[in-house]
Amino acid sequence: RLEAEVFPGNGFPFFAVEVRGLQRRLTLANLAVPWLVGRAKRRLVSRFRDAGVKASLCVGNYVTVPFGWAASSLGIPFFVHEQNAHAGLANRVAQRWATKTFVSFHDTRGLSDQVLTGNPVRAPFVEFNRQELRAEALTRYGLDSRVVTVGVYGGSLGAGAINEAVATMVAEWSGPSVQILHLVGSRNIDAVAEFAEKAGVARRTIGFEDRMELFFAASDLVIARAGGGVAEITATGTPSILVPGGFGSDGHQEANATALAEAGAAVVVQEQELATLAEIIGDLAADHEKRKTMVRAALAYARPGAAVTIAKKLMEAASD
Structure with missing residues (x-):
């Protein structure tokens, strides 16, 4: 994936965890999702402790849920950033652990306690x-x-x-x-x-x-x-x-x-x-x-x- 190249290439360590989102239909594949989320959360707790993480940010992909859960369990400030005017499912779930939610649009649907920051753009x-x-x-x-x-x-x-x-x-x-x-x-x-x-x-x-x-x-x-x-x-x-x-x-x-x-x-x-x-x-x-x-x-x-x-x-x- 792109981030696996971009982060190390700019001097930042990269750590991957396996997780996937729920499919919006009845399927046996969804039965594995809670187990994958729980395992990802445990791995992230260990990683956060080892790295001495002081604050954290997620931007609305599948890993946001175990990421926010792990940060919250350790008392680490956790922030969510939403790029769209209608928040995605992962951010809507993870906001329960969020210190604040950063949004790109006025009155973004699906999120509370919003701070309007906009969406980062390239230099x-x-x-x-x-x-x-x-x-x-x-x-x-x-x-x-x-x-x-x-x-x-x-x-x-x-x-x-x-x-x-x-x-x-x-x-x-x-x-x-x-x-x-x-x-x-x-x-x-x-x-x-x-x-x-x-x-x-x-x-x-x-x-x-x-x-x-x-x-x-x-x-x-x-x-x-x-x-x-x-x-x-x-x-x-x-x-x-x-x-x-x-x-x-x-x-x-x-x-x-x-x-x-x-x-x-x-x-x-x-x-x-x-x-x-x-x-x-x-x-x-x-x-x-x-x-x-x-x-x-x-x-x-x-x-x-x-x-x-x-x-x-x-x-x-x-x-x-």
């Missing part, structure tokens, strides 16, 4: 400045500074539906002048090549981008899923058209998208309504004042200093 987004990056970004992608740029990315899951809808749309485009910056994913670059040749608007298709701050700096508007990436959308103050994915079982992306739409920072388009993209993009591309209003709303929602805020609270708890 380039903490002090993001579109004006400083704009020229470099447009040059990188070969885009025209005089034309509205629509950035498109579907995330690591569920990019297919968005890619296909956008590819079809640009082949038939008859709206105002726009250019498309389409991050399709390395696996999908060949699949959309045929559509790119038929595009009725200028279109730059890329498979992978390791400097997403430049992608946002080039984009006047983005089309995206509504997962954890919305933190980067708000941190950059980018107007967005959000297409909630149905991943998971609690409607997390739907809740995230709704929260930003109610704040005035986004327009929500359901996957079955992707045929309306052209009209929505055309309206936003032609309405500069509307986009400016969405920029202000997104920035007002952003918490780019989330990582520092959370780290300070952990350090305070560890020193008490």
Whole structure:
């Protein structure tokens, strides 16, 4: 898993425990879950003692339950961080042991005793400045500074539906002048090549981008899923058209998208309504004042200093 490489690579010890979540259907596999949780809790208690842990944080995966249970049994301050507007099951269960719950959205559903911290973003987004990056970004992608740029990315899951809808749309485009910056994913670059040749608007298709701050700096508007990436959308103050994915079982992306739409920072388009993209993009591309209003709303929602805020609270708890 990624964390098994990232943490040791940055000088932090990595310790893994085996645990899995409940399946949302009747299955014999669920019978093993309580035993796995109990075993994981015992291993974590031993590890916490050996390491002299003073404070702890979990971010809502399966290990959160035994992790919080172990920390609580040792009197170690335990914090939960929820990235979505609707808390996942693990965080809802583990909050019983939590000193505080950190949330990314106002009035996150399913959690009590909330502290609004926002969702941590990577360093380039903490002090993001579109004006400083704009020229470099447009040059990188070969885009025209005089034309509205629509950035498109579907995330690591569920990019297919968005890619296909956008590819079809640009082949038939008859709206105002726009250019498309389409991050399709390395696996999908060949699949959309045929559509790119038929595009009725200028279109730059890329498979992978390791400097997403430049992608946002080039984009006047983005089309995206509504997962954890919305933190980067708000941190950059980018107007967005959000297409909630149905991943998971609690409607997390739907809740995230709704929260930003109610704040005035986004327009929500359901996957079955992707045929309306052209009209929505055309309206936003032609309405500069509307986009400016969405920029202000997104920035007002952003918490780019989330990582520092959370780290300070952990350090305070560890020193008490």
